[in-house]
Amino acid sequence: MxxxxxxxxxxxxxxxxxxxxxxxxxxxxxxxxxxxxxxxxxxxxxxxxxxxxxxxxxDLSEPVFSHGKGGNQNIVHPGNKDFVVGDRFKRPEGGEGGSGEGEASDSGEGxxxxxxxxxxxxxxxxxxxDLALPNMIKLQLSTDDSFSYKRAGISEVGSPNQVNVVRSLRSAQARRIALGGKKRRKRRELREELAEFLEATPKPYDEEQKKKKLLLEDEIASLTARLDALPYIDEFDLKFNLRVKIPQPSPKAVMFCVLDVSGSMTQEIKDTAKRFFYLLYLFLHRSYEKIDVVFIRHHTKAEEVSEEDFFYSRETGGTVVSSALELMNEIIKERYPADQWNIYGAQASDGDNWQNDTAKCHELMTQQILPAVQYFTYIEIGEQDPQELWRLYTDLKESFSDSFALSKVRNNSEIFPVFRELFKKEGLRT
Amino acid sequence: MSKTNKQTPFSKFDVDGRSEPAQPHGPHNEKNYISTSSEWTFELLEKYDKEISRIAKEKFKLDTYPNQIEVIRSDQMMDAYASVGMPINYNHWSYGKSFLSTQQDYQRGRMGLAYEIVINSSPCIAYLMEENTLTMQALVIAHACYGHNSFFKGNYLFREWTDAEAIIDYLLFAKGYIAKCEERYGVEEVEKILDSCHALMNYGVDRYKRPTPISVVEEQKRQKEREEYIQKHINDLWRTLPEEKDKVAKKKRFPEDPQENLLYFIEKTSPKLENWQREIVRIVRKISQYFYPQRQTQVMNEGWATFWHYTILHELYDEGLVSEGFIMEFLVSHTSVVAQPDFDSPYYSGINPYALGFAMMQDIRRICEDPTEEDYEWFPDIAGSDWLETLHNAMRNYRDESFVLQFLSPKVMRDFKLFHLNDDDSQETIGVEAIHNEQGYKQIRDQLSQQYNLSYREPDIQVFDVDILGNRTLTLNHYMNNRRPLGPATTEVVKHIRQLWGYDVKLNSVDENGETVTSYSTYA
Incomplete structure (x- = not known):
């Protein structure tokens, strides 16, 4: 076949x-x-x-020479219904009628x-x-971290799949030499004696000689048998590769989302904010396997809420930003000590704040929050002119340029470009 | 390579009107069936292959290369698609593009994958998809491993232009060579050359023989000399010092005759290419040469393979080796493969080569076995002759163009209801020139044959002149046919030629009177 x-x-x-x-x-x-x-x-x-x-x-065409439209084109088609010679009609739109492109792609279809x-x-x-987290990630050991295994020499115990063949055989050989050495020496001497005897004694042997020969031979045979009985490899010869668990430091991150839910924040603005938070979350996820997210919303009072409440419930009233910053600071102190956690803050607001609150915000930010976080971003959403908060934060930007960034966003379509701008790799920042 | 596309089943349309399987000679006995389930196993594949091989060789005298049948998964099939069906190929982004688009279409259910891909090599490699049912596998074995395979081995174009024994080795060499170049000169540099070469892929062969070939031996000798002295030749050509004045005056045009093998011309004479770049041009040229016969025998090749799967599987049925269920399943697939939508159908995308090829092969058999008055008049040489011999003869000695010209019968034209449409841009309207009647047969046949003529299908572009002593501009001529202009991508292709040539390039579209109608150039 x-x-x-x-x-x-x-x-x-x-x-x-x-x-x-x-x-x-x-x-x-x-x-x-x-x-x-x-x-x-x-x-x-x-x-x-x-x-x-x-x-x-x-943009991705692979150009080749072909015939274009025009000229005198002839083509044969199947499936004539009622045409007769001499029928004439208008050119079909799109130029299907006999374009010279031969086997024009059937997937083309405009x-x-x-x-x-x-x-x-x-x-x-x-x-x-092209985006990068601006500040070095802190690595921290903790109990529930992952482990990696590393080789750490040889052990007497272990599982069969870790047997070290070379070491085991080497130890078996050493044991065999150690245990059989005396007997082997004895046997060598006896063999030499026998050889000497055979050489020195002419045949035929008398009774005495026969007996001596037999005795020698017997002794050699029994030594050989005992030497053979030494096991080639014994259980205590086995050596195993030892592997030890090394805890892997892994980075831990927490992300604070701070959102103003006062009366001036419309659903639209909140949606834009949500997009921004979500992008940040996805981005952080690339560097951190596990991220805690803390949602803080505030009007005149701040509270920590679930994700659901965070985005969808609406409050009314004035705005006191410092309440949220204070809560964030408390939570950091309580649950996310700055020496163990990578802390990211993201705040979105329409920029509105109670005027007398500004000083307090400034103090909180400069004294407490900014020294603790890896990076804090603030976006101000809306069409209006820069508000109170913007002015305050612009000041901060100057003294904390490494860990603080702010930007204005008018609507959804600007979120992504702004996000890219905020996290541009060093050197690419405009 | 050849793919049998699973097409959307249209309304059932059986070209030869034979939708019922032939009645078996004797009562079928289930015990004789090769299989009764539709799940395939390797054992069953072997059994089917054995029977099909027996029928193909002993009964129908199909001469083939040895077969290597490879069962693959659908994602491997997509991989095979992506590199133009080649089992090995060099890396290029365009293959990634075609992979992505195949994947998209397949996953969205817009298309089925080919049941099979077959490669013109010895042994002849055929890919079978594991998803196929047993019936489909049998169809594919008959179609690819005995149909296409015998066509590759027998048809004169394949014999002349391709070397089935060497292609896999050559591809392996090409892949290795290009990978090495990428390592040395960078992926981007190599990509630039490949992109440009791909743009000229269809211009890598000499379509017409030289007007007066000397003797074959002489030609070979000259060829060898040319190759030996190529570098010297290039140096001579591009000597920077001007020659003496009187010599200049006598200097002949270069090239002396127009050259249609653009890739060859570039490989041998381009002033700026480095040696590795020349070798890459050569690789693309060699591979395009390998595809040259395929581009000219689509109707015949598919028709031949389809005819044989149809005939062989019916033979299996007649011998009582397969069940009625098997043959019904087979006919459903077969019918959708040879469906020909009408010109006004939304599915229409030109004449289906499977449909036309199969119909013509069946028709040749009919003309031989059961000729009518009309057949005696149109085909006096073959009417009533031995069908198998006639068919083999057609397979061996024709290509689509000449095959249609020689064998397209009035009956097939009537079955397909062919008509000839003329679209002349100097006229307000388009007109029907001929239909399937006594007055129209010859014209339709000539026109359809013309449609399969590569030099009608593709623009005729040749190297006309090189400004050897001046700024080295390369001038190409496009000899217009029926006043048809070049397509919108022309400027881009000209840029690619410039990339290979290293100096400015000009392309003139020349009409029948030798007047330049349009010019494309890389300089302002």
Whole structure:
């Protein structure tokens, strides 16, 4: 039989990975734009999903020579219904009628977009490309940390899969030498004696000689048997590779979301704020496996609430920002000591604050919060002119440029660019 | 490579009108069936292959390369798609692009994957998808491993242009060479050259023979000399010192004759390319040469393979080796493969090569076995002759263009209801020039044949002149055919040529009177 059937199903898959990567790399700019558009338009819930990305087809054409429209084109079609020779009619729109493009792609159909899938991971990659957390991450050991295993010499006990073959055999050989040495020496002497005897004594042997020979031979045989009885390898020869658990320091992070819910904050503004918090959360997630999130909302009083309450309930009344900052400070002191946690703060507000509160805010920020946090960002949402809080924070920016950033956002579509600006890698910051 | 696309099943349309399986000669006995379930196993594949092979070789005299049948998963099939069906290929972003678009279409259910991909190599490699049912696997084995395979081995274009024994080794070499270049000169540099070469991929062969070939031996000798002295030749060509005046006056045009093999011309004479870049141009040229026969035999190749899966599987049924259920399932797939939507259907995307090819092959058999008056008139040579021999002869010695010209019968034109449409931009309206009637047959046949002629399908572009003593501008001529202009991508392609040439490039569209109609150039 000339055929040979092979099962290739277990062969390497993803043969196209390299080519796919090349494609993504080549169209990095377009894909990033598409990702950034998607972030602005998407609902929060599917913000970080991979899903489809579409980029303009004309950007990735592979040009070849072909015939264009025009000239005198002839073509044969199937499926004539009632045409007769000499029938004439108007050119169909779109120029389907006999375009010379031959086997023009059947997928073409006037679509201008090339659509393809990228994974969630790739999506985030493109989303946060060129962005970095501004300050070094603090690593902290803790009890529930992960461990890694490291080799640490040889042990007498262990599980069978950790047997160190070379060491075990070496120790077995040493034991065999140690236990059999005396007997082996004895046997050697006896053998020499026997050889000497055989050489010195001419045949035939008399009774005495026969007896001596037999005795020698017997003794050699019994020594040999006892030497052979030494086990080749014994249980106490076994040596095992020893591996010890080393605790891995892992970074811990907490993120404070501070939101003004006073009467002046509309649902729209809150939605914009939510987007900002969410982006920050996704971004931090790339550096920290586990993140605690603390939601603080405030009007004249501040309280820690659940996520649900944070975004959807509405209060009325004035605004006292310091109440929230104070609560944040308390929570840090209580639950997230600054020497063990990486603390991030994000505050969103329409900028409104009770005028007499400003001094207190300033003090809280400079004395307590900013020295403790890795990074604190403030966005002011809305169309209005800079408000009280903005002026205060602009001052802070000057003295804490490393750990504090602020920006103004007018609407949803500005969130992502502003976010990128706030977290631009050092050196790329404009 | 050739793919059998799973198409959307249209309304059932059976080209030869034979929708019922032939009645078996004797009563079927279930015990003789090779299989009764639709799940395949390797053992069953072997059994089917054995029977199909027996019928193909002994009964129908199909001569094939040895087969290597590889069962793969659907994602591996997508990988195979992405690198134009080649089992090994060098890395390039465009293959990633085509992978992404296949994946998108497949996952969205917009298309089915091909049941099979077959590679023109020896042994002939055929990929079978594991998702296929047993019936489909049998169809694919008959179609690819005996249909396409025998076509690759027998057709004159494949014999002349490709070397089935060497292709895998060559691809391996190409992949390794390009990877090494990427290491040394950077991925981006290599990509630039490849992008430009791909733009000229269809211009890597000499379509027409030289007007007066000397002797083959002589030609080979010259070829060898050329290759040996290529570097010297290039140096001579681009000598920077001006030659003596009287010599200049006598200097002939370069190239002396127009050159249609653009990649070859660039490889041999481009002033700026480094040696590794020349080798890459050569690799793309060699691979494009390998595809050249495929581009000219789509109808025949698919028609031949489809004809044989149809005939062989029916033979299996007639011998009582497969059940009625098997043959019904087979016919459903077969029917959708050879469906031909009408020109006004939303599914229409030109003439389906499977449909036309299969119909014509079936028709040749009919003309031989059961000729009508009309057939005796149109095909006096083959009407009533031995069908198997006639079919083999057609497979060996024709390509789509000549095959249609020679064998398209009035019956097939009627079945397909072909008509000829003329779209002349000097006229207000488009007109029907011919339909499937006595007056129209010849014209439709000529026109359809023309449609499969590569030099009609693709613009005729040739190297016309190089300004050797001046600024080294390369001038190309596009010889217009029926006043058809070049497409919108032309400027981009010209830029790619400039990239390879290193100096300015000019492309003139020249009409039948030798007048330049449009010019494209890389300088203002």
């Amino acid at each position: 000339s055929s040979y059937i092979v099962d290739r199903r277990l062969n390497s898959k993803n043969k196209s990975t390299v080519n796919r990567q090349r494609f993504l790399k080549r169209y990095r700019k377009q894909i990033r734009k598409a990702v950034s558009d998607a972030v602005n338009e998407r609902k929060l819930e599917d913000m970080e999903n991979g899903d489809s990305i579409s980029i303009p087809k004309k 679509e201008d977009e090339f659509v393809f899938q990228i994974s969630q991971e790739e999506f985030l990659e493109f989303m946060f490309e």
